[in-house]
Amino acid sequence: MNTHPHTTHAYDYVIVGGGTAGSVIASRLTEDPDVSAAVVEGGPSDADRPDVLTLRRWTELLGGELDYDYPTTEQPRGNSHIRHSRARVLGGCSSHNTLISFRPLPSDWDEWADAGADGWHASAMDPYFDKLLNHIVPVADEDRNAIARDFVASARTALGVPVIEGFNEKPFHEGAGFFDLAYHPETNKRSSASVAYLHPVMDTRDNLTILLETWAYRLELDGSRARGVHVRGADGTEALLTARREVILCAGAVDTPRLLLLSGIGPGEQLSGLGIPVVHDLPGVGENLLDHPESVIVWETEGPIPDNSAMDSDAGLFVRRDPDSAGPDLMFHFYQVPFTDNPERHGYARPAHGVSMTPNIPKPRSRGRLYLTSADPAVKPALDFRYFTDEEDHDARTLVDGIRIAREVARTEPLAGWLRREVCPGPEITGDEELSAYARSVAHTVYHPAGTCRMGAADDPDAVVDPELRVRGLDGLRIADASVFPTMPAVNPMIGVLMVGEKAAELLGGGAR
CATH class of the missing domain: 3.30.410.40 (Cholesterol Oxidase; domain 2)
Incomplete structure (x- = not known):
């Protein structure tokens, strides 16, 4: 990251998280050469890394250097020793998981629509599956x-x-x-979000900037408008990345609410108790924590x-x-x-x-919550799944x-x-x-945390985003990752997250119109 402390860099869009949905959105938006986008990714590139790209080696990544490795709080009725792997690498959890690939069932999408996600019913969402660039095939x-x-x-x-x-x-x-898997059977290589959406274009598009090993620690707001995001590189240098159009949070169901809370966006009483100035009291941030x-x-x-x-x-x-x-x-x-x-x-x-x-x-019918225990961005949030x-x-x-x-x-x-x-x-x-x-x-997890910034009707006080994925009460800020899930799909959610990315890109004016 070639920046100097406190320098400012401007783009049309700033995408926080180069993971499953973030890769889709970055690729689609920059299909237009007149649109610039920066992707903030906390980990290194997955390119030329057989430990990441070889699907069968997925268990080697759990708990290693490419894992944020979030603990679980004490679970009175469940296993308190569960570690929640979250990938610290380009492609996010699609670079880290088994790539089991299920199109969400019609009943899953319709359940979202019934929960207030207008326009997300099955007949509206099914076409996004056919847009996916990933190589999805049955096990060979x-x-x-x-x-x-x-x-x-x-x-x-x-x-x-x-x-x-x-x-x-x-x-x-x-x-x-x-199962169907997003992989290339002849090589056992992943067809992750980064492989499918970023690798073909990341070295050829001047309008796409990928900032690797860069941590977003606070949003910059001007009144009710998101102006950009403060980031810190691995060497400690800091910069403000400003967005002329919008900031899109794609950091996942743990780090998206974490960033909102650190920025003063969330339950006001919780934030005040930690000494974080309340910028926007939004009670649903961190609630509705789901898992499989x-x-x-x-x-x-x-x-x-x-x-x-x-x-x-x-x-x-x-x-x-x-x-x-x-x-x-x-x-x-x-x-x-x-x-x-x-x-x-x-x-x-x-x-x-x-x-x-x-x-x-x-x-699952149990619901948990994510919350901060410190105003220090380096302190991991608490994950209480209430299993x-x-x-x-x-x-x-x-x-x-x-x-x-x-x-x-x-x-x-x-x-x-x-x-x-x-x-x-x-x-x-x-x-x-x-x-x-x-x-x-x-009990263990299959690493499917979701729901912590759930989508709902625009007038739903407990919803964090509306059906356009806009953060309620703020301008220029959207969320597109598993945190927006109102309820958990019955199947593995990765394809659902990719489809959220495709829909988000379309809402933003990118991709096939």
Whole structure:
């Protein structure tokens, strides 16, 4: 970053976050050579980094130098040891995750519209999927591990669900199959947001500036208008980046509300208590924290299993237990590894060879909050997901049902022939209360925080952005990332975030008109 302390640099748009949505918006806006945009990215480039670009190496990135690694506050009914990985690299979490790619279900979009996100219903949003530049394909035949194939077959036999080939071809309520991934099978290379949207243009567009390893720590406001953002480079140099048109926050469901709060935009009482001057009292900032928690059941296999795989969790299962549910209400990832990180804390041993099924809550009802504990920008915010605290105990009951259903699949051939024994929770754990206690204590995240700047009707006092993604009560400031989700999609949300980016670019006048 070639700036001097307190210098000012002007652009038409300043985009905070070069992640999943930020990459889309930067690319689309600068298709017009007369529009300039700066992207503020806290991490380095992903270009020429095989540790990032090789999809199967995704677990190496968790907790490492490219991870902001946010802790969870004490969880009275859940696992308090969950670490929330947030990627510190160009491409954001699309450079960090498994790239499991689901078009949000029509019921997910329609739920948003019902929550006050006018214009975000399914028929309006579906066309944005076809605009995506990512290479989204089913797991290739050569990556389809034999035990994963048998998992799919056993799920069909045990549960009577269909086998789905191409989860994005049409809406579904339940089914088992291999996922669609945003990757290039012949090389196992990611087709992340940065690879698809920025790599082809980042060295050729003079109107696109990408500021790497640069941290945005405060917004600059002139009255009710966002004028720009204060940034600090890795070497400590500071600058003000001003936006002639708009500032767009794409820093994700943790760092977007964090930046707003540090800038005095959020719940006034909370900010005053930390000595942060209240610039704009906006009570919804940091509220409505969502996630897709899941638990795990692990089996030891009879011996080593084949090691061909796209990323070790290539197949999954969706179940609709409640026929009145608009979509699936239980989901499983099938891991071709014994996923015992959290069970080991409770004394379970990791088998030398094994597999896991992870019952996941597609439509969680518990809601948490994000808040600051200090006015110091360097202090991480507190993430209180309030896991398993919904009044009807829906979330915990979903995991209990999930363990029972996983056991049904596991005792069905051909998968049963691979399995020697259930390692955890162990076949002796059978009662509802015991299963619930186990499932909650070893629960983990699949890194889907969302909802902390939720979208709603323009007159909704608890909404942070309106359906045009404009921050309520301010001018020149929009948000486009998972923080605007009013509710959690039933499926992995990355494609939804990419589609939010495409829609945001169109709202701003960029991309195909």
